[in-house]
Amino acid sequence: MDNKKPNTLLDLAILQLLRNETATIQALEEIPRDLFVPLFCASFKGVHKNIVKAMVKVWPFTCLHIGTFTVRKPHRKLLTAMLEGLQFLPVQNSGSRIPKLRILDLREDSGCKIVCPKICTKSPGCLFSCAHSEHSILKIQSWKSIASSEPEIQPSSLPMELIVNISIVSSITLRQHEYLTLLLNKVEESSGSLHLCCRDLEIDELGDRRNILDYLDLKCLVSLSVFQGSLVDVNNLLAQVGQLRRFCLSRITCRSLNGKAFRNFVSHLRCMDHLNELNFHSFVLTDHLETALRVLPTSLDFLHLTFCELSYNDFKFLAECPQANHLKLLNITHNPMDWEDYEPFYNILHRISGTLQHLAVNQCVLTDSMVAGVIPALSRCSQLRVLNFFSNPVSMPMLMRLLEHLTPLMELKYVIYPIPVHCYGRWPIQDSLDQQKLANVQARLKQMLREAGRSDMIWFTFPG
Numbered sequence: 001m002d003n004k005k006p007n008t009l010l011d012l013a014i015l016q017l018l019r020n021e022t023a024t025i026q027a028l029e030e031i032p033r034d035l036f037v038p039l040f041c042a043s044f045k046g047v048h049k050n051i052v053k054a055m056v057k058v059w060p061f062t063c064l065h066i067g068t069f070t071v072r073k074p075h076r077k078l079l080t081a082m083l084e085g086l087q088f089l090p091v092q093n094s095g096s097r098i099p100k101l102r103i104l105d106l107r108e109d110s111g112c113k114i115v116c117p118k119i120c121t122k123s124p125g126c127l128f129s130c131a132h133s134e135h136s137i138l139k140i141q142s143w144k145s146i147a148s149s150e151p152e153i154q155p156s157s158l159p160m161e162l163i164v165n166i167s168i169v170s171s172i173t174l175r176q177h178e179y180l181t182l183l184l185n186k187v188e189e190s191s192g193s194l195h196l197c198c199r200d201l202e203i204d205e206l207g208d209r210r211n212i213l214d215y216l217d218l219k220c221l222v223s224l225s226v227f228q229g230s231l232v233d234v235n236n237l238l239a240q241v242g243q244l245r246r247f248c249l250s251r252i253t254c255r256s257l258n259g260k261a262f263r264n265f266v267s268h269l270r271c272m273d274h275l276n277e278l279n280f281h282s283f284v285l286t287d288h289l290e291t292a293l294r295v296l297p298t299s300l301d302f303l304h305l306t307f308c309e310l311s312y313n314d315f316k317f318l319a320e321c322p323q324a325n326h327l328k329l330l331n332i333t334h335n336p337m338d339w340e341d342y343e344p345f346y347n348i349l350h351r352i353s354g355t356l357q358h359l360a361v362n363q364c365v366l367t368d369s370m371v372a373g374v375i376p377a378l379s380r381c382s383q384l385r386v387l388n389f390f391s392n393p394v395s396m397p398m399l400m401r402l403l404e405h406l407t408p409l410m411e412l413k414y415v416i417y418p419i420p421v422h423c424y425g426r427w428p429i430q431d432s433l434d435q436q437k438l439a440n441v442q443a444r445l446k447q448m449l450r451e452a453g454r455s456d457m458i459w460f461t462f463p464g
């Protein structure tokens, strides 16, 4: 009896094709359309650069996405090869197969299939085609159909889209720089028929990046991260942006939170109706968190406010604002809560106890009395998976008490705890750390987890 699975023959065929690279490239005109996706996947995984490049040239579907592949170092040259293989339609092709590719999606791990299913009724037949830019296939096609006096679309001007994520930061490698240059060259080469559709942009030194930004339509962005810059420059960028789902600002300077630049900034925030993740790092907002947050939608899942110098009043607002109603992640690292009243922090945790999965409160000067005050709220966080509160002045008895209250939280798997103060000659001076005392703490907590039947829960720490 034949026990072979139905796909074994397919696997063998693909293997054979990969072994004979030159013959396979010559045969691409002839091989069945159904073999394209499995052959592309196998070629990508096996880093068969020449086959991947040749396949892009004769791709028989409207779209091609990297899909769920994560691009590791050896795969990077594949992205370059795919770009090189991209031809502007229609191409002079002596073969029998007419290339159909109009949307090439080079985003890593975008979570979509290599080719969109046929059921997609959205023009041009791709679930991820651009819906925002004036240069998108969708918009150009609709203009052409509206303008009845326009002649038929000339084959030489068939629009195409290249969907990418771009990082323009000082630390990019030479290879990333070359990739970026190739992207821009492709746009130049297309004479206006290729829309470079950037969905996720990371950028620093805004003032020096103008020439690259000129190639992008910022309306296409879903995610924007700006590292280092003035709020005035950020505002200039936001004036061109459409609907972001993720917005990150890091090391942003603002002369005065009562000035015009901050008011303009807030008016841009007010337009972010679909925002899901907000990440402010090293952006001083003392006593102005309410002004920034209250204009945002209540759909936030992820909120990072690290090194923002938040005040007692900011925490009180955070405890009441509808924008923080159902957070999955709250990161308020390095905002010292050096006040006696634990209520604001308690109220924050109490309100999001049904949804919170990840809490980070490192370096917040959390004392024993603050931890004791919030334990009742923390122990209700039934969805909590990660608790990170290293570098806080907490005692060993308080750590043990906390552990007892957290072990019933079955979703909680990782706790990064502070080294208790008695381990230091002088907290938190690293040179005064007693390694033997720390080893005793680790052993004691491990034993408690074992006794509570929670060996699956990992408690670890590090000086910091």
Ligand SMILES: [Zn+2]
Residues within 6 Å of the ligand: 063, 064, 065, 103, 115, 116, 125, 126, 127, 128, 129
């Ligand atoms: Zn698609």
Ligand SMILES: [Zn+2]
Residues within 6 Å of the ligand: 130, 131, 132, 133, 136, 195, 196, 197, 198, 217, 220
């Ligand atoms: Zn676009």
